[in-house]
Amino acid sequence: MTILLYDLVGQDAARPFSPHCWKGKMALAHKGLDISTVPTRFLEVPSVEGGISQTVPVIRDGDKVVVDSFAIALYLDETYPDRPTLFGGEGGKAMARFIERWSQLTIHPYVTTAALVDLHAMQDEENAAYFRQSREKRLGKTLEGVVATRDAGLTAFRTALEPLRSTLSYQPFIGGAAPLFCDYIVFGALQWARVASPYPLLEDSDAVAQWFARCLDLHGGLGRQVAAA
Structure with missing residues (x-):
């Protein structure tokens, strides 16, 4: 049975950009499951599956509806245990929770700073x-005022990735020899930036950029199916 994935898009339905939807999409691909995506714009999210959530991703698997990328990954591992694991056990789940918190506190704020105007330009x-009203209210600045600080913050952002950079000096993926859901968490954040904005977050020689390229190649090059901005 094909699983439906509600996937956040802008004016161009072929350019999904949400970091959380990318996490879900990579998790589904990791499991080798057939999916059909439902392009969903910001103002359409509250009507998804009868208003079950104010955010996406949301999946429907038969009669089961699951909200939130982490909950989706847990559901997939529990429901399809015969397929490749996303966590590798309880310890992997706990580690992925840490990676999720680290990514959302370290990577997401700077991607917001770097890409906010470009994300706005993607919308109808x-x-x-x-988008403008909600983000400016949340951030207390105009979109342009937020993005004006991105150059000043770039060096600090790159330095903040040193724990990841150091980890990748020991192994090709955060999950070890092969990717796990923890990789898709960080991948989703960087894919968000890649799809939304041409602003260069990383130098090509950076071990994090090289890991990201490996992730783009996973699952038949799923991440590369959407061209960089």
């Missing part, structure tokens, strides 16, 4: 108005 008129 109605969704762009919503």
Whole structure:
């Protein structure tokens, strides 16, 4: 049975950009499951599956609806244990929780700073108005005022990735010899930036950039199916 994935997009339905939806998409591919994506814009999210969530991803697997990328990964491992594991056991789940917190506190704020205006430009008129109003209220600045600080913060952002960089000097993936859901968490954040903005977060020689390239190649090059901005 094909699993439905509600996937956040802007004006161009072929350019999904949400970091959380990318996590879910990579998890489904890791499991080798057939999916059908439902392109969903910001203002359409509250109507997904009868209003079950204010955010995506949301999946429908038969009669089961699951909300939130981490919950989706847990569901997939529990429901399809005969397929490749996303966590490698309870310790892997706990480690992935740490990686999720680290990514959302370290990577997400800077991607927001770097890509906010570009993300706004991806939306149609109605969704762009919503995006500007909601983000400016949340951040207390204009979108342009936020992005004006990105150059000043770039060096600090790259330095903050040193724990990941150091880990990748020992192994090709965060999960070890092969990727696990923890890899898809960080991949989703960097894919968000790649799809939304041409602003260069990383130098090509960076071990993190090289790991990201390996992740783009996973599952038949799933990440590369959407071109970089």
